[in-house]
Amino acid sequence: xxxxxxxxxxxxxxxxxxxxxxxxxxxxxxxxxxxxxxxxxxxxxxxxxxxxxxxxxxxxxxxxxxxxxxxxxxxxxxxxxxxxxxxxxxxxxxxxxxxxxxxxxxxxxxxxxxxxxxxxxxxxxxxxxxxxxxxxxxxxxxxxxxxxxxxxxxxxxxxxxxxxxxxxxxxxxxxxxxxxxxxxxxxxxxxxxxxxxxxxxxxxxxxx
Numbered sequence: 001x002x003x004x005x006x007x008x009x010x011x012x013x014x015x016x017x018x019x020x021x022x023x024x025x026x027x028x029x030x031x032x033x034x035x036x037x038x039x040x041x042x043x044x045x046x047x048x049x050x051x052x053x054x055x056x057x058x059x060x061x062x063x064x065x066x067x068x069x070x071x072x073x074x075x076x077x078x079x080x081x082x083x084x085x086x087x088x089x090x091x092x093x094x095x096x097x098x099x100x101x102x103x104x105x106x107x108x109x110x111x112x113x114x115x116x117x118x119x120x121x122x123x124x125x126x127x128x129x130x131x132x133x134x135x136x137x138x139x140x141x142x143x144x145x146x147x148x149x150x151x152x153x154x155x156x157x158x159x160x161x162x163x164x165x166x167x168x169x170x171x172x173x174x175x176x177x178x179x180x181x182x183x184x185x186x187x188x189x190x191x192x193x194x195x196x197x198x199x200x201x202x203x204x205x206x207x208x
Contacts, residue, residue, distance in 0.1 A: 030168050030208040036063040037204050038097070038120075038149055038174045042186040045080050054189035061201035064174075066097070097149065101125035103137040109147060120174055125151040127182075128159055136170045149174030153185035157196050164203040175204060 039062040046053035058065050067084065098108055098118035102125075108117050124134050131152050140148060150172040155163050160177060167175045177200055178190045190196045 030171075035164075035168065035172070035204040036146070036174045037061055037176060037201065038064040038066065039176050039189070040066045040151065040186040042184060043188065051193060057189035057193050057197045060193075061197060061204075064095075095119050097122065099125065101151075103140075106137075106139045109143060119147070120149050121147055122149045122151060123172070124170075126153075128152055128155040128163060131163060131166065134166075134170060140171055145171045145173030148172045149176075151176045153178050154181045155179055157199070160196060160199055161203055164200065165208055168208045 039058050041054065041058060043054045046055055048055045048059045050056055096118045097120040098104075099122040100108075101122055103123050104121065109121060110116055123136065123140070124131065131150075136148075148171055150167045150170065152163055152167070152175075155177050156179060163177055164175065167177075178185055178188075179196060180186065180188050180190070190200060
């Protein structure tokens with residue numbers, strides 16, 4: 001398992017290095033021609049060479065994967081994820097994502113003294129039905145789209161592209177769309193990989 005996780009960490013590092021070269025361009029009413037896919041992963045580690053494995057999807061398109069060993073499946077922290085976190089933390093990535101799940105106050109993006117409490121702000125985390133009425137706060141126009149991240153679950157494949165388009169027009173530089181549902185919409189990768197996930201990856205890199 002340790003070997004699998006090491007390969008996984010290296011694969012995601014390479015994916016992020018490649019995707020980080022994509023510039024998120026700000027255009028009128030649109031987050032730009034490219035978004036980052038940030039995947040919350042509450043699934044057990046598995047082989048990235050197995051198509052049925054969630055990590056196979058994540059390693060083929062996700063720019064960042066959030067590993068949460070204490071809020072994943074089961075009742076205790078997964079030891080493999082804990083070990084991976086211990087190994088990777090000293091590398092000093094220092095990237096903070098703040099999850100309000102809705103439009104929060106501007107002070108978390110930049111304080112009066114110029115400090116930046118959070119690199120990325122989750123300004124929407126809810127279902128596709130709720131996303132229809134979402135609108136970004138006025139202050140968000142002052143910041144790069146890369147500072148904002150939307151998570152939308154219970155999105156059918158028929159609604160995938162329109163949901164991605166709305167996220168771009170709502171200035172979300174980071175995005176994660178899934179057809180998974182409550183009570184835990186992050187315990188699987190979006191399926192099927194061959195159509196749903198690939199369409200999301202392609203749209204993230206495309207224009208509005």
